[in-house]
Amino acid sequence: MSPIHFIEEETLITLLKNKDQRAFNYLYDNYSGALYGLALRIVKSKEYTDEVIQNVFVKIWNNANSYNADKGKLYTWIINITRNTAIDYMRSKGVQNELKNQSLPNFVDVDNKEKHNFTILESVDHIGFKNVLNELKSEWKQLIEMAYFEGYTQQEIAVKLDIPLGTVKTRTRNALIELKEILKEYK
Structure with missing residues (x-):
């Protein structure tokens, strides 16, 4: 072949x-x-x-x-x-x-x-994913990197960053929505 x-x-x-x-x-x-x-x-x-x-x-x-x-x-x-x-x-x-x-x-x-x-x-x-991540707010970028590249759960992120779990969930959701919009521009 x-x-x-x-x-x-x-x-x-x-x-x-x-x-x-x-x-x-x-x-x-x-x-x-x-x-x-x-x-x-x-x-x-x-x-x-x-x-x-x-x-x-x-x-x-x-x-x-x-x-x-x-x-x-x-x-x-x-x-x-x-x-x-x-x-x-x-x-x-x-x-x-x-x-x-x-x-x-x-x-x-x-x-x-x-x-x-x-x-x-x-x-x-x-x-090219680094360029995409760089377009996010720094707090959102940090959450995405911790969750998807470092393997932290949302609970672990909340503890590590000393922020409420609800805040982690909301920011992660907002970051993913924003990433989806940014990725549409890359098509």
Whole structure:
């Protein structure tokens, strides 16, 4: 099979649903970098991220028939699978036990955390999402980054930012509405 250099989204979806290996190869070649960056922001470990990405591509392959174009773009569906898989992975009992047994310096380089997050955001940015996020109010941008890139729940965000849960929910909703409007301009 010869490599495919560009596939329209509708064609890619059809190929995926038909379990065509070219679709899988295309997805991996064109999306794995962005998905890896997102997963790494959530799990903060290359070893764990490799496992998460493997699980993500298996889920995409096995669940391609559940994708519904009426509910959103393929990329959005894939991003949600990645985010949810990474969060589920981090909340799993085995990973939680393993993290408890690690010393902090081996797991998180606290001094380089800001630089690390910036690097990951840059690796995801080839899709242009950083530009979109930069158009949001700073308080909304922070919530979206914490929820979607760092894997915090709304309750955890409320505690971390010391703001009421209702405020987090309202701001997140408003941010998502605004993101939807901004993304319409990018079409």
